[in-house]
Amino acid sequence: MMLENQVALITGASHGLGLAIARALSAEGASIACLARPGAGLDAAVSGLQAAGAQALATPADVTRSAEVEAAVRATLERWGRLDIVVLNAGTWKGGAVQELSEADWDSLLDLNLKGAFLTLKHALPWLIERRRGTVVGIGSLGGWVGQPGGAAYAASKWGLRGLLESVALEVKPHRIRVSLVHPHNIRSAGPPIAPGSPERDRNLEPSEIASLVAWICAAPEHVVVGNATIWPLDAGVSGG
Numbered sequence: 001m002m003l004e005n006q007v008a009l010i011t012g013a014s015h016g017l018g019l020a021i022a023r024a025l026s027a028e029g030a031s032i033a034c035l036a037r038p039g040a041g042l043d044a045a046v047s048g049l050q051a052a053g054a055q056a057l058a059t060p061a062d063v064t065r066s067a068e069v070e071a072a073v074r075a076t077l078e079r080w081g082r083l084d085i086v087v088l089n090a091g092t093w094k095g096g097a098v099q100e101l102s103e104a105d106w107d108s109l110l111d112l113n114l115k116g117a118f119l120t121l122k123h124a125l126p127w128l129i130e131r132r133r134g135t136v137v138g139i140g141s142l143g144g145w146v147g148q149p150g151g152a153a154y155a156a157s158k159w160g161l162r163g164l165l166e167s168v169a170l171e172v173k174p175h176r177i178r179v180s181l182v183h184p185h186n187i188r189s190a191g192p193p194i195a196p197g198s199p200e201r202d203r204n205l206e207p208s209e210i211a212s213l214v215a216w217i218c219a220a221p222e223h224v225v226v227g228n229a230t231i232w233p234l235d236a237g238v239s240g241g
């Protein structure tokens with residue numbers, strides 16, 4: 001119970017990696033505000049967390065809409081009176097050669113993956129700054145380090161996230177707030193768990209495996225800061241990092 005009495009706001013917590021992070025942080029005793037768009041997915045995620053014994057609150061919001069994100073942060077504060085951890089996870093993938101990508105696709109991808117993080121920080125950081133403590137974890141991607149054909153817009157969004165957070169890290173350091181970025185590759189975020197011993201095991205990570213890293217970052221002693229952490233499955237065809 002390394003995060004007892006702490007409150008975490010996690011964006012994109014209705015599904016996939018965000019839900020796995022919600023489970024991992026609540027297993028360490030944190031109370032969780034789950035931010036995702038309103039709907040059955042968010043309701044089911046929060047009910048599941050509560051059924052497992054977690055203190056969980058649905059904070060429905062579209063992360064690309066400033067007033068909704070502000071209301072989600074306010075609801076978190078109204079419920080628990082504090083905010084300690086912010087996980088910027090909401091995001092998606094959209095591929096295609098640049099000359100074929102529509103302007104609408106570009107806008108929606110950048111809005112979700114990058115502007116959503118900006119808006120969440122904008123509304124959440126004042127509360128961390130007021131308490132002079134806190135942890136921010138951004139979910140990037142190896143696509144934020146290495147270019148790949150068909151992934152230009154996604155890369156732009158994740159490279160942008162890196163630039164945003166590496167700069168914010170310096171802005172909030174005087175307030176004793178630490179900022180980390182986790183860059184995963186190949187998460188099996190949908191479908192059944194990977195069978196142990198299957199070849200797929202070495203090509204994909206379970207969301208829970210990345211969530212454990214996020215929980216470790218949040219639970220580390222307050223003077224310990226993880227900067228950029230890359231994480232990939234053994235056979236993902238990635239080298240270096």
Ligand SMILES: NC(=O)c1ccc[n+]([C@@H]2O[C@H](COP(=O)([O-])OP(=O)(O)OC[C@H]3O[C@@H](n4cnc5c(N)ncnc54)[C@H](OP(=O)(O)O)[C@@H]3O)[C@@H](O)[C@H]2O)c1
Nearest residue numbers: 012014015016017036037062063090091141184186187189
């Ligand atoms: N999957 C991979 O292989 C992989 C690899 C590297 C990095 N990543 C990164 O990891 C993160 C999570 O990926 P994932 O695979 O777990 O995605 P996912 O399963 O598709 O889940 C995305 C989450 O974001 C939420 N979301 C989508 N649009 C939103 C909006 N406008 N406002 C608020 N919430 C919104 C979704 O909830 P609702 O739809 O209910 O709103 C859902 O909870 C992303 O940032 C992604 O780029 C993924």
